[in-house]
Amino acid sequence: MQRLARFFPILQWGKSYTWDTAMSDGMAALIVTIMLIPQSLAYALLAGLPPEMGLYASILPLVAYAIFGTSRALAVGPVAVVSLMTAAAIGKLGLTDPAQIALAAGTLALLSGAILLAMGILRLGQLANFLSHPVIAGFITASGLLIAASQLRHIFGVDAHGHTLVDIATTLVAHLPDTNPITLALGAATLAFLFWVRKGLKPALLSLGLRPRLADLLAKAGPVAAVAATALTAYALDLGASGVALVGAVPSGLPPLTLPSLDPMLWQQLFLSALLISIIGFVESVSVAQTLAAKKRQRIDPDQELIGLGASNAAAALSGGYPVTGGFARSVVNFDAGAETPAAGALTAIGIALAALFLTPLLTYLPTATLAATIIVAVLSLVDFSILGRAWSYSKIDFSAVAATIVLTLGFGVEVGVSAGVLLSIALHLYKTSRPHVAEVGLVPGTQHFRNILRHKVDTRPHLVTLRVDESLYFANARFLEDLVLNRVAKDKALRHVVLMFPAVNEVDMSALETLEEINRRLDDLGIRLHLSEVKGPVMDRLKRSHFLDALTGKVFLSQYDAWRALEGGATAGPDQKGLAAQ
Template identity: 65%
Template structure:
């Protein structure tokens, strides 16, 4: 019972010392990684740095209770932070109480929407976002986020919601670049790139164990934070124009409801839905990948509840929308996390930081946080996916390229909507023109293959076809016309046999088209037959009068159909020598 209500507690009965050690080590490493990262992402969302810390506490506790992954690390992430800034920035000015209130409301709305999806068991709806669209969206968002952080690294004022606007704004202010800020920002960026790619191998060669070396490498952002804080303090760089984080309130997150203004909620709802779906897809993909390595299972509907609870918790504790982060989840997994208790311990570590250590970040340069974001998001950029997708599928490439172009040219919300819409359109186009092949018998076998790909035997009086798609309203009329045109084109034809081996469903529109096709073929003196109809499909056909009006028969197998309608040709083909196996596809 408890396992169903609170799946995150399923680990309690099997918890032991080994799991505790793994969880504790993972919590320490993720906490060190998350402190600068969460503050940086809050600034990306247009919020004070402490909001990032708040969004890394209560959401972790809520997910630990309701989520199904043992290693997913929930908190602020770059893409959701960018989407938050885009959604809230249209309603209020950055730095105002209204802006912060709208961010809280956005988190609460997102959480409620995810919970509703989870209760209704609608996790499958996330499949509307195809992988090329998600890949294109993340790639474009990474480029947009990196461009948006250049102003902090250069020490200038710039803004814009699109890549062109950002670049034009940066170009207009390029003469005002602050030298000390650029030195800190560029130095921190280069250092973090070096840490990410080269520090671990260097430490291993120096004699450290791989696990310790990896842990030290993950602490690179903390080293950058400490060094740059000391530089600003010792060299009085704030007086030379270096922007710093400033005072960060000490204490745990406040408990308060966000604004409950109906008009505000109505305006935020579309963005909340997009943030929820994008965050859910990203989280589930990461959680499933990590779970597979330990032969564990993820329940998508429980993930909806877990992420929904996390966002509701963020909305009432001073945070903003959160989701499962790829980088920190992988770190959590690699560091040895065994259960959601690792997330609880991480929340405790962030809580202690908010209570005791925030004064230490007063002189933290914003350029350092910007460098942290740039290095994190550029690792998500995968321009090579464009080439791979182009080679494999031009239609998927179109969806990916359109998503990238619109995100960069019009903004994140327009980009993801465009990608989803284009994916659905391309799906309908493909489904409305299903693959259909004329098939013949492979000599010496009872198998039937495409006449264009294999050396097969066909009967002059039988049109033998295979359709590789379920039949429904989008393709029914096309299939009806195509079959009829092929049948009447040959005066010697007496039978049409449609193999339904790949047909999993026939909806009412398709049934009507089959009935019309049956009548049209009968008028042309051609009988219409079906073969290999699946049980559920046959059950539905029996509930109509189609079978009673069918001019032909329904055969158990395609071979049975050809053997009954043209036994001489079928027997000769069966007795013939079997050709060498073809490497062609079916």
């Protein structure tokens, strides 16, 4: 039962489910449903898919997450960045047949679900950590800009396309003469209204004396009001005849059972995209879930989250949807509205299912400009260039990773941007650690402390040099240490002893071991003895398993002060302390 409950978190919270909890969950579900209807339509548009796929992606995937997910507030469904990545992935296939495009989107969700489930079963939740925070921040900002830019065409009522900022901007500018003035007026008005709802409506309602909860709910309903008002306008004035792009006929009904493609060629073409979507979706989702869980002193299990999101995407694939994940804004709303268990998600699914059954005829006259305005207002809150400034002042290396991620995402699209960001973070980290900080140290007079001779007034001896190595030693920096030691001793004829001080060396891999053997051999040729001091327990354990300690011309000292006392006097040293000295 305990084991079962780990894979089905519903068995844990389900036991203590009460009528009160259901009321809280129901209220949260109502608010999220109101928010999710226009969002799901809009994000399907962003992904280049028919609007009903957005609705379908907001029904069964939510139920699947309610069963398998561990977060009590996460609201799953179509989100902006993953929709953009879906558009990029499908765009590469060069498909034109809408049925083929929908099939590819479902297949992408299936692959993504399979990848997430596999990672969950292998307990690879830690993998998400290989995306550095600044890279994620840069990627989200750049994606937000790309998404907003891509939606401008709907506001202007012109044709434009591309997956990079330059492509989008140039095609948009080229088509500007074709701008449909009615679409532009409608789009601009909706944009202005939605910005006002976001910034000005809630304070206005509060000053009218409404309860904060109700004011909040009304503010969240802004996009629904915009959808209703513009659809009604378009119907009343027959704007479709004036060239205003409308959503058109949306089929009514519950999601169909769909079978994704089993074409291995298509799987191969989509695999890398599915992997990127899985990783980005998981990182976005898990960080929201962790933030919200922490507020209630709860913890989530990243490995089980992988299973929850994997099941969600598999459900999306089988019910006419496309890749989904936990959305930031939507989850915060769910949390603030009082969701107490994942059942809130299942109740939201019922709300969306009702919408799919009964509201779709109302969408026929909805201008796409309204949906585009909804997207633009939502994603501009993701854009935050302050990460550049913070990274610049903290670390130039982190800055270069962020800057490269932003530039590459805008210039070459989301997939190149995020891949480059990850690879660059790893490469820069390796580069940093490949040139370790090594300080020559001396004794602070009157103490047992040793400090950098360049920063402090310290005692030294001409026949003795002590180098404190401030990095673990491994293949990428072993040679650097060798060069540094040999260059240091080359200019110094009086030298008889070199002590390598290892308090910050957490690891010595086999390449570094061979380098230490080489340093020992070369120093021996020069008549210089090599000693170690302050070697950590785990490192010492490992060195003992090699032949290095037998070949070492000097000793291993427990503390650097012991080394100083033994060696400061002259060219020879006391009895052998190897082994004894290990911590």
